[in-house]
Every structure is written in structure tokens, then in C-alpha cells.
Amino acid sequence: MSKVVFSNIVKQFPAVGGAPGGLAVNNLDLTIEEGQLVTLLGPSGCGKTTTLRMLAGFETPSAGSITIGGRDVTHLPVNARNVGMVFQSYALFPHMTVRQNVEYGVKLLNLPRREMDERVSEILETMALAQYADRAPSRLSGGQQQRVALARAVVTRPKVLLFDEPLSNLDAQLRERMRDELRAIQLRLGITSLYVTHDQSEAMAISDRVVVMRNGVIEQDDTPRNVYSRPGTAFVAEFMGKANILEGKVESVNDQGARVRIAEASFDLAPGPQPLRAGQAVRCVVRPEYLHLDPAGQLEAKVRRVVFQGGHVEYLAEIGGQECTITDARYIHSGIAEAGQSLRVAMDTRPVWILPENQANEMGKVA
Known part of the structure; x- marks a missing residue:
């Protein structure tokens, strides 16, 4: 068994040489089921890498415990934990x-x-590296070097595999291809894995669960789909891709949800995670793809800036005085609007999410 459990983990770094210490991880509870790939995601300094390093044995918790397969490894040295590590720098011997x-x-x-x-021959075949077995790492591409690093990590058949931002040194196209390869290999081998990244799309593409961290605590632990479409906090909504947080007011409440007025129009929205009442001010998560240019749309958007992205156009606009982003993938047929132009916009209300009331005022406090 290779289930991983972090229980009440605290990591406090002491002050050193005049530099202040700090609380890197605060009362973290996290379980990774056997065979799962869980990704820690968050901005720099959120505690994700420290958490990974504590599981690897490179850091020791100030409090709490870590178990692998029911065995307490909190204070065991690195070489006694049976974990494999894939580093950002590959760390190959030249x-x-x-x-x-x-x-x-x-x-x-x-x-x-x-x-x-x-074992070595088998893993070289699995990683499509057999033909490069006698080459030096310097004669390999970045993607091939990454596969060598992964092969070296899994050839020992570890109970847990750790990834420390393994794709950050690759260009965008290769990173996407290697991301899919890593996930396919992890599924094939069935190794319990903890993955650290700051790339939201990478996390959503490869993970069974995404754990979003901020300031040493877990903001949300959920499936990639729920973290994106049902963010638990304003921070998660803003951090996971682009999010329009539009202010509205509840006009009425029924068993199916609430009727909320946003700018000049009213919308029937699904129930949120907490009870609502008529007259209550709310903030709604509206992803750019939920807004569509439509001559008969309920909302008016004033275009402030136009950003051409190839496959779509992004309009940075205002709706009822509130800044928002609108994407248009049909610009080839309809043309591209200009700054200063007013557009009619329709909103797909099915995926719109009302933020929990105690999180509604967190926007602008992203660390």
C-alpha cells in the first residue's frame, strides 16, 4: 500500500543571520490515495514545494506526522522512504x-x-529511450532528458513519485506533450504521485485532484473540474484561469436557486454553497467563456482593449462599470470590435457560481 497522509503538518523556518523566519505550512491535512496523482498548485511562497520536500525527507516538519502506506516516515532519512523524485533541473549526470x-x-x-x-532495459523501453541508451544527456532534447530523469526515478519501483515542477524548463509545445506523456506513464505504472506546479492548465490536465494553496494553508482540495467551475474562495476563482467576479443583488430566492440582478439584467442562477436572501449583495464567478457576443444579449459591454490570441479574441471590457474579460472564437465570421465600441453580451448562467458569503470580499488580496 502507498497511501500518503499528512496530519496536522506545520513547518516553521527559523530566522537565520538576520533574515526573518516564517510559517511556511500551517496545520496541513492532506490524503493521497493509492495510485492517485495529486497536484499542489499555488503562487510562489504558498508552501507547495515545502510540503513536497517534507514528504521527500529534505525538510522535517516542525509538528505533525507523515505516513506512507501506514508507516510513519516523518523523521526518516531520504534513503529510507522509498520515494522517487523528478527534479525541475533533471539533475542528470553529464x-x-x-x-x-x-x-x-x-x-x-x-x-x-x-x-x-x-529492470533498466524494461524502463528504457517503456520510456522510448532504448535507442538512446549509449548517448550522453547533452546529446538529447529537453523532452528526452526529462524522460531519462523520470526513468531513473521509477526504475527503483518507489512507493511514491514526486514531481518538483518538472516541465518548467521546456518550451510551451514540448511542455504540453510531455505533460500528457507523464500522466500516461503514471497511470500505466499506478504509482501514487505528488506533483508541484504553478501552471494551472498543467494541473488541470494531469491531476486526479488539485490542491490549491495560499500562505501555507489549503484553499481548496477538489477535482480539477470543480476547482475551476466551483471555486470555493475568491482566491481560487481568480487563480484558476481568468475569472470575472461580477457584483449583483439577489432579487428573489426559490428551491431552484436565486434570481440575481447583474448590471441591467436579471439571471436565474443555481443555488450556491450557502443560503441566500432577497436583497443580499453577492459576487458571481463568470468565466470569460460564459459570456458570448450576441446582438440580443441582456448585457452591454464597453470595450476597453482588444487582445488578439489567434484562436480567439479577448475583449477587456466593462459591464455596468465592472471590469471583465470576454472571449470570442467566432471573430472570423463576425469581425473584431474596436476599443470604445459597445457590444451586446449574453451570459450562460448554468456554470455561473455565487461565491460563499465569507469569501466574497477577498478579491484583490491574492498573495
């Missing part, structure tokens, strides 16, 4: 061939030579 790099970890297991050779 003087070794691909095969020698992959062999390096498994040599520490003191296996019979035949079994070691079989």
Missing part, C-alpha cells in the same frame, strides 16, 4: 550515458546484476 544514469539509482538496491539489467 559524464554518464542514459543507461548509466538510469542504473545509478537501482545500483543502490544491491540487486543481482541480471535483475538490475532487466
